[in-house]
Amino acid sequence: MKEDLQKFVNGSLLRGSEQVDSNESLLERGVIDSVGLMQLIEFIEDRTGLRIPDQLLVPENFRSVDAMDEMIQNLRNP
């Protein structure tokens, strides 16, 4: 999943040939505005079949690919 997520961020959210590492801050890159966040939620929910509860929609959980992956792991193994 983490690889898919990274591919999605690099391929569909970042412009041109920009790339991020999995621990790099997406917030500082300006990737996550309201449209970017919505696309990420849709992607994660589609791929995993999970539903991300509203209270988990906080900057800490979306600040990097690693952080999103950790959130997904925690949702899978509560």
Place this chain on the structure above:
Amino acid sequence: MSFLLWQSVRTAAEANPDRLAVTDGSSPLTYAELEEASSAVCAYLLAAGLEPGDRVGIVAPKSSRCVASLLGVLKAGGCYVPVDPRAPAARVQFILRNADVRFVVSEDRLFTALDLSSSLGHPSERILLLDDGVGDQGTGWSDLSSFGAASPASRREFDPTYIVYASGSTGEPKGVVISHRNALTFVDWARTTFHISNEDRLSNHAPFHFDLSVLDLYGALTAGASVHLVPDSSAPFPSTLAQWIDETGISVWYSVPSALIRLLKKGDLGRFEFEQLRCILFAGEVFPVKHLRPVMEAFPHASFHNLYEPTEANVCTFYSVPRPIPPEMESLPIGRSCANIETFALSEDGGKCDEGEVGELLVRGPCVMQGYWGLPERTQQSIMQNPLHDDYLDPVYRTGDRVSVLPDGGYSFLGRTDHMVKVRGYRVELGEIEVALNAHAGVREAAVVALPDDEVGATLHAAVVPAEDSKLDSESIKKHCLNRLLRYAVPETVTFISELPRTSTGKIDRVTLGKSMSSDL
């Protein structure tokens, strides 16, 4: 007397020197500090050679320093041009070149990432970087004190204060020039109408390149109130934002409806009372009544006001929402004219519409922009002599919005006379997206339709006819658009078809296309 925007701020500052003026969370400025910082920016700009009327590009995330810089530009007699720092580099460069900016205010990392040095070719003394320690590509914030003090430049009320760029149907954004008089007409009206005082705490949700921010910044700063900038990094997160509104004790909130709908749906609002929040203003798009009702319940202490805001005439009509909304009300009126402004609807035969009739909304008064920057012909299409008389010079702005006249003299918004749509409150010209799509080598032709969506205003869908022998996939088309357009203007879906439907006159048949696209979803 105040007839320049910065003069009104100075008057408020003199009466409230120790009160909080602006904060971005990490660096709060009192009114005295804001005055001092903006005067330092003014002294720097004058020392670096700013001439009256020079444009200054603002390419930075929002911050207290950025607000001080806006005021500094005005004190120096300049005109600022706020640009979305998240836009594609080519778009940022286009706007800065189009406005012929002589100076740029930015941040070290952004200035490099957007390649503004080589693309603009300005000498480094004309670059102000808001960071502390910067290299040699510009003047750093901490160097400002060395420029001493300078007297603000003398300007007239008709001189430009800022230029905001909006989507243009030709594929290039166009700059709306707003004068001191335009801005103050709106700011003074808002401060009086919503009783903004030095006890108030205003939020600033909209980015500075979106003119909703003008009310937040100057509504607060001309009243001695404080303006609290929502950081770009927490604005998209509804639950974080809801907590911030409550903890900060925001008393006046202004945003697009879709931001309030997101707060309602995903913000877990039941946790908070929002006792301080007394006034909620919204503009930029239609607020569906079915969403507004529960939003009003979630903010029980606030009055709600619908502001109608074509950028070219600031806010020119408004409607105060009754609480509760009467059960029979299905759509929200845009209301009646603001102070010192006249509006009327013009029918297709050129007469003034009476109650119940439908026409294009026209606006006259001190709110009407100076024009589109560098586009005299485009300006003439939008601003014309009042068609109801020819006694004297009386310019009116054609909004391009179709309205019906209500019994109370107010208006109900019905739609556009052209192909502009609103997505999340932002103006999007379908033509601009089509220009971007047609720039792809593998595209023979393309059209974009907007389908109504009651949470974000509209969703965008592209129909693409591939060129012969080209193999396209929707992801690569979207990426191509993302490289040229703002994120909200990138089509959500891309459908490949063999031919675009045409009307009998050979134009793209958007009605048929829209129907077939909506049935495919």
